[in-house]
């Protein structure tokens with residue numbers, strides 16, 4: 149087997165140009181599939197309910213873009229529980245979105261800052277993945293949160309965002325509000341999210357109380373209410389342990405007399421994101437069921453083409469191998485092995501390159517959907533690359549390999565002499 | 566040597582090919598026996614079925630009917646896979662156009678059939694070096710076929726044919742593509758294989774001078790082989 153593999157590698161050297169072109173074709177297509185799958189994978193993760201961690205989102209019932217008044221906050225944190233029979237959520241986080249630009253005359257990307265206004269002490273438990281940091285990173289995150297508690301205008305910024313804005317930890321910035329038009333706020337960057345929390349590279353959080361304080365000061369100073377300040381809360385996020393509690397809590401909130409204007413609705417964290425993504429549904433469907441298969445089929449054809457040319461060219465050589473005693477199965481192994489070696493090696497290289505290129509060099513695939521605007525290639529893409537390369541190469545070469553297997557020696561050498 | 570036990574026995578073999586709807590009968594009830602250690606030449610006009618017969622004896626094809634025995638093996642009844650395994654150990658094949666693998670060096674080409682047998686790397690190496698030494702190419706181990714002359718390539722082909730130490734060596738026009746001098750060297754080498762290593766050799770040739778090297782020459786006749794004709798003549802080498 150090892151000896152046959154050596155022979156495969158030697159065969160690949162035969163036509164270096166073709167091998168390289170096939171490998172390059174494979175790499176480009178694996179790059180495309182990997183990128184598409186990364187987006188889909190991210191979306192799937194977002195919309196999947198974690199089994200022991202049910203999140204409820206309370207938002208405006210009738211308007212997906214609607215906001216909730218501040219007066220709802222206290223009771224929402226308790227899940228609208230009043231009697232002792234009522235379910236009380238295990239945890240909560242209030243979400244508002246404050247976005248703006250550092251330079252109102254220039255609205256370029258590096259000037260734009262988007263902040264999640266929330267209770268920062270809730271970040272480790274309520275933001276996905278932040279409960280899975282290593283000890284050192286957890287300690288650092290907790291220290292940063294502690295700073296934010298002492299310093300209302302403190303923010304934690306994603307490290308990529310920090311780099312993009314060309315700022316440093318400890319720096320001060322003034323943001324000219326866009327989501328809250330007219331509300332300009334000053335911030336101090338107290339720290340970044342740990343790098344190991346990859347998906348928070350572009351996320352920044354601020355104290356929600358600081359946002360509220362800003363709104364109050366605006367109202368007092370201007371003797372009129374900031375229009376967007378009346379209902380600043382995007383949604384309240386609650387956490388319960390199981391589906392049963394989730395359902396009781398949802399009913400309790402929806403039926404509560406506290407929330408009438410506007411009325412609220414409850415959804416699971418996953419389904420909330422799904423609703424949010426509903427308008428993109430067709431695109432995701434197309435990516436999953438049209439684009440990915442199309443790329444995979446193309447890839448198989450690229451490999452099938454290269455391998456069948458190579459098999460046709462080598463009919464005589466295959467016949468010689470058979471004369472020497474190579475069995476049909478071994479001949480097939482040689483051809484399949486040749487294809488799969490190109491496929492798997494270039495798939496792996498391509499995935500590794502994609503991870504480096506997209507994550508490190510470009511800084512994510514820029515598809516601004518909902519509050520995530522960039523997608524990153526997960527490490528598991530290395531396995532995808534290997535798998536895609538291997539499987540498409542197998543499918544692409546199975547027919548040529550089968551025909552090589554069936555090469556009849558007597559026919560190849562049937563020359564009247 | 567003359568009375569040695571037959572290593573090749575072909576009994577009433579028929580072979581036909583179908584081209585579209587047309588049936589071409591190539592061999593019709595041919596029988597043949599080759600004693601162990603003989604150097605046999607097959608001669609005959611083009612299309613007389615020499616290659617077809619050689620392929621049946623070498624286990625590259627199976628007869629339409631009749632039996633082919635090599636030693637105690639009835640190879641005409643073997644499956645393709647069984648034949649492949651059998652060929653590795655029992656037959657060495659020498660081609661007119663050498664058919665070396667262009668990407669492999671002389672050494673690697675000779676090593677190729679040994680990859681199918683289980684043996685230690687050391688033994689494999691020993692065998693390859695011995696075979697190449699025997700054909701006088703010890704100084705060309707790492708040359709590719711493209712870097713060798715026709716005669717040298719055919720020597721590599723012969724080394725590849727003998728490296729598994731088969732009892733039977735078949736050659737289809739081994740000198741057909743060579744100049745007179747190289748052809749003579751190759752034939753001399755084959756004579757040595759037969760005399761010194763006691764190999765049984767069956768060689769198809771067009772060249773009467775080549776046939777003179779053989780202990781016996783069989784003449785196949787008639788392009789279509791409508792009738793089986795078998796003429797043999799014994800010639801001293």
Ligand SMILES: Nc1ncnc2c1ncn2[C@@H]1O[C@H](COP(=O)(O)OP(=O)(O)O)[C@@H](O)[C@H]1O
Pocket residue numbers: 558559562563564565582583584589591609610611612613614615616617618788
């Ligand atoms: N694989 C094959 N398929 C069809 N016809 C064949 C095949 N091999 C040989 N023949 C035919 O059989 C006849 C004998 O061929 P062959 O044995 O190669 O002759 P020779 O080697 O004596 O010149 C020819 O007519 C040839 O066309």
Ligand SMILES: [Mg+2]
Pocket residue numbers: 563564565615616617737
């Ligand atoms: Mg012939």
